[in-house]
Amino acid sequence: MTQDPLQNLIRLLSKLPGLGPRSGRRIALHLLERKEEALSPLSAAFQDVAVKVKSCETCGNLDAISPCQICASPSRDVTQICVVEAVSDLWALERTGVFFGKYHVLGGTLSAMDGRGPEDLRLKGLFARVHSGVQEVIMALNATVEGQATAHYITERLSDFPEVHITTLARGVPIGGELDYLDDGTLMTALQSRRTV
């Protein structure tokens, strides 16, 4: 009941997003009752990603190679950069299957409250990329106060590049909505009817 290794595993599992003590216990038991079929492959997968998966030095995506597959792909349009807050947003947009440009993952939003300034985001890299032939920057930030403030800040900074067209996702993203939780259809429509800022 109160042995260390098992209680420690349950405690760590319970802290994962969406889980709690009950689901943590349930998953721990599931794994321990299936050491060969479930625990050992998952344990190996953990060690595998820990060693192999890294942030792409160009865009901030997570991948086993850097630059990531999207940055390295010659078939993706280098004239479009879609700016997102998190890797989960990049994945959500990729699932729509309608965007063929590149991405830039900020790694968060500006937040006076949480003390996150421009230097805490992947912004320098973004501005450096915009120098080299980019024609459109799509602001695909969350429709939250912080997401929109961050989009506003970036738009201001990019006004130094009048040749760059700045667009944002169409209305259709609900107020306060987080991209990762939207259904793929809504997200696809919002992307396709993006507008000039």
Added chain:
Amino acid sequence: MTQDPLQNLIRLLSKLPGLGPRSGRRIALHLLERKEEALSPLSAAFQDVAVKVKSCETCGNLDAISPCQICASPSRDVTQICVVEAVSDLWALERTGVFFGKYHVLGGTLSAMDGRGPEDLRLKGLFARVHSGVQEVIMALNATVEGQATAHYITERLSDFPEVHITTLARGVPIGGELDYLDDGTLMTALQSRRTV
């Protein structure tokens, strides 16, 4: 996006009880964005339980020692054995804090449908334990057809030990349960076994 180690991790996480592709992706990202604080302790905890946690050779509980802490404890009543289907049931009963006997984890139920016979459960060990001074066997199996069929089978087998008192969990309206939402069988049983206040 489609790299192996990360997609493999997401696939394995998605198969855990209560999780799906969305929560699997969310947890994978959470871990990869926190390699030091989240991924590496959880990975270590996995390896730790894989090596250390075993089924108790006496009762079937999972613990870092065998016999487990409950079996080894001199302060727990050896004259009472509470029979449960799974370790999760043992844990649920322990959380009530009102039982101070020993346990026996069957590791499932008899099931003609799934082809599980007596030899697939931890039954031999149970009958062996009953030989040695046990006064009460509490059948704490699930109130399902298979759970009750299994309890019936065990009760039959234990009729060879007339000195052993066989009990089962009380059936009735759960605390906080609204009659309108109870299944008819539970309500009927609760009515039939009504008690004087």
